[in-house]
Amino acid sequence: MSSPVDVDLVLVGGGGAASLVLAALGRLNPSPVRVAIVDPVHKRGQDRTWAFWGSPGTELDPLLSASWNDVDVVTPAGRRVLSLAPMRYAMLRSAPLYELAGQAEKTLDAVRVTTEAGRVDDDGDRVVVTDPGGAPIVRGKWALDSRPRPPERPGRTNWLQHFRGWWLESDRPRFDPDRAVLMDFRTPQPARGVSFGYVLPVSDRFALVEYTEFSPARLSGPEYDAALHGYLDLLGLDLADFRVREVEDGVIPMTDGPFESRPSPRVVRLGTAGGATRPSTGFTFSAMARQADQIAREVAAGRPPVPDPPYPARHLWMDSVQLRALDRGLVDGVAFFERLFDRNPASLVLRFLDGTTSMAEDLRLMASTPLVPMTRAVF
Template sequence: MRLSSQHSGITSDVIIVGGGAAGLSLAHRLTEAGTTTATVVDAPDGPLRPAERTWCYWEEGPGDFEEAVSASWSRLRVHGVDGAPVTVTSSPLRYRMLRSGPFERLVHSRLAGSPGSQVVRATVDAVRDVGDGAQVLCTMPGGEALTLRARLVFDSRPVAALPPARTQLLQHFRGWFIRTAPDRFDPSIADLMDFRVPQPAHGLAFGYVLPLAPDRALVEYTQFSRAPLDTAAYDAALEHYSRAVLRLGTWTVEAVEQGVIPMTDGRFPRRAGRAVFRIGAAGGATRPATGYTFSAVQRQSRALADNLRSGRTAVPPPPHGRRALAMDAVLLRALDTGRIDGPDFFTGLFRRTPPQRLLRFLDGATTPWEEWCIGLRSPVGPMLRTAVELPFLRRRPRTAPVTAAPCETSR
């Protein structure tokens, strides 16, 4: 397909803005059957292109992107504030770590073999409805203007402002890819939450360790709170965690990643125009209480591709069910008000809930009965009080900016 700045016809069935997890996953689902043409518009190298990210998710058996998975674990561990570990086995599920670089290369290679699919490197200047479709106005790396048109456009770029919400927290973090001089890590087990770090006055903090080899791991410091830290504060926390808690001895930092994930009960609209829709985190795919996004992106992409192939609605399906969002809204409010102790709550979930049920709960796949059983093991009084007050609270816009582009890293 020849692209021209003067072209004004249909260039694809679908244009996907953004070549991250959501955009490439949808492109893959739409084109694997060979019945839909898709153009992915991805930012060229430069300040608009995000740094490499890490996505983690649970999956049973070999998945669609197994070739790009960096590591996986079936044993998971949480450390309480008292230092006592809780270790669970997730089998038949495995916790998988996927880096954005290998993922992008894998999906790009699949798109290259699909007729009518392409990836265009350009900066998107505007997306708008026109006639019986939508138009994407771009600037190529050399400065040339490019106009693309399709029946439908799916936009995965981060939203400029978060929607009004009753509770607005941030999951913010910085991680070091560490190599130790002696072997210090057990590659068979991942530490999801390690609360043996100093807790902030508001919110909670934990360490997170994904071992890649006996001498290599991603070591991360994470907070759930209202505002991010500066780089020096993250590095000081990582230094303390690596030296005083993990006792790593001598190490070198080979790479760094940092990010901010909104934790909000705001309602993300999935429609931005007559033929323009939002997907991924921009369309509400991030699980409000945990920050996990990748699994929801896959569910949404599969369902949306099925809808389009069947001639049903083009509006992306909700990434999370109403019950899951309602429970998350209660939990976020209870954490924000201090009615529940975050480290005790999450440690208790792992101590008192069967592993497979807990992982399904974190992924939004539990039944009402399973959720009822989990609820009985949580602080019932504070949670009920919070649930009763939520309908009477106003949704307010966020007053402080999110200082880093929302991205899902290690969550």
């Protein structure tokens, strides 16, 4: 049996969270820091799309497929055009991020172990990553584990953000590339939950059209397809006029169950496993990117690669209340989101969803929600 690889930092899992960490480390190139990646699959190509908002001018800007300064929120009552200034809404496809992470691997002279990881054992001085059979494969000072796992204990409310999207291409102009649809609530609403469609155009002939639900359970494949067909009808589009270039499916937890971000002193969990998914929306990318940048800065400064919590505790409490209110039918989901965007600047709502608002801003947002049913949800 060969001896385990000895490094400073082990990335267990090689998906989006690990790729962001690698990209951030590659920009700073802290030396001498030895890095290893343990994952049975070397991520390449296109397997997912992240949409997120934030300020322009970041290191990820050259990788973006598209960005928009204005977005639409549509309800049965009408269309609201939201100016996001000074922020913007952006789309990042996985292929350029994986490519950038691959370049960072070379810059860092990182070791890639294409084996499934088993246990991650922390003896207080070093971390040992084993294969599924228990044989040690990598030993490091720190481990960043981004493998999916359930919360530490079940939440009071356990929903899902689940979706299917079609990448549609046409031979003639069909989309407005300067305008994205953030949420279109004209879709038929589930008995428990909220549904909406959205449109992210890369050009006037190519766009991602997606159907999303916030609800307790997934749909079947034919049900997602039927929902997308129905949404195209609402948009006045005929699927026969398009080629479906790609199909994207996904499911993300929306739960107030706590995720254990530090299972031991030298192990840090990232991504959804570390609580980066916002319970009230299922959005994850911005928190992962913030944590990746902080980890890289800490490593470059010779400090432990331990990021701040992805969201303030008060935001997690507010999310728990919102989930409970939706789950118990105390508020109408469409009316809730419509009211939130109607009574607050779009940039404030989006910063709250990213977990970057102040206490005073949080109180303003809380005051714009239906207070009586939300108070019932608290109790």
